[in-house]
Amino acid sequence: MKLRHVRAVAVFGIAVLALTGARGSNGGGCDNSSGSGSSSSSSSGGSHNGDDDAGSGGSGGSVSGGGSGSADKAARDVTIDTCAYDPATKNLTARVTIKNDGALDYDYSVTMKFTGGSATPATAVKTGIAVAAGATAKAELATPYPGTGDGSEYTKCEVTRANRL
Incomplete structure (x- = not known):
């Protein structure tokens, strides 16, 4: 290969690397959905992917949350x-x-942990x-009930996982 061909291949390789690296960091692509999802808004009710707050339930229960995945939205x-x-x-x-x-119908799956x-x-x-x-x-x-008593030792419920399909 001639030197100019080597240079052309090197420039092309760098360009491809730069473009694919930019898409992985939320910098390219048409819909901007290939990034980390740190704070993009969703069209289903205006929720944000980056919310780290956890919801809370009633009667001593809680919802484990945090992060930015679909499961976290379902848990909330x-x-x-x-x-x-x-x-x-x-x-x-x-x-x-x-x-x-x-805006869509979902089938939910919920996992509950009983403790106390x-x-x-x-x-x-x-x-x-x-x-x-x-x-x-x-x-x-x-x-x-895994025990032999009256069940009063179980005082808390916590959603440990929730998914929607």
């Missing part, structure tokens, strides 16, 4: 209404309300919770 859609031991079914039960402020004092943590999962765009839905998550 979930509010814990009640969290208790149900002696009739011998289950740890949490009732939740899911509010879909988006020295109790061994217990987990309940509910999938396929259909929530229409702009609507709310209620759901119940339950898991068998």
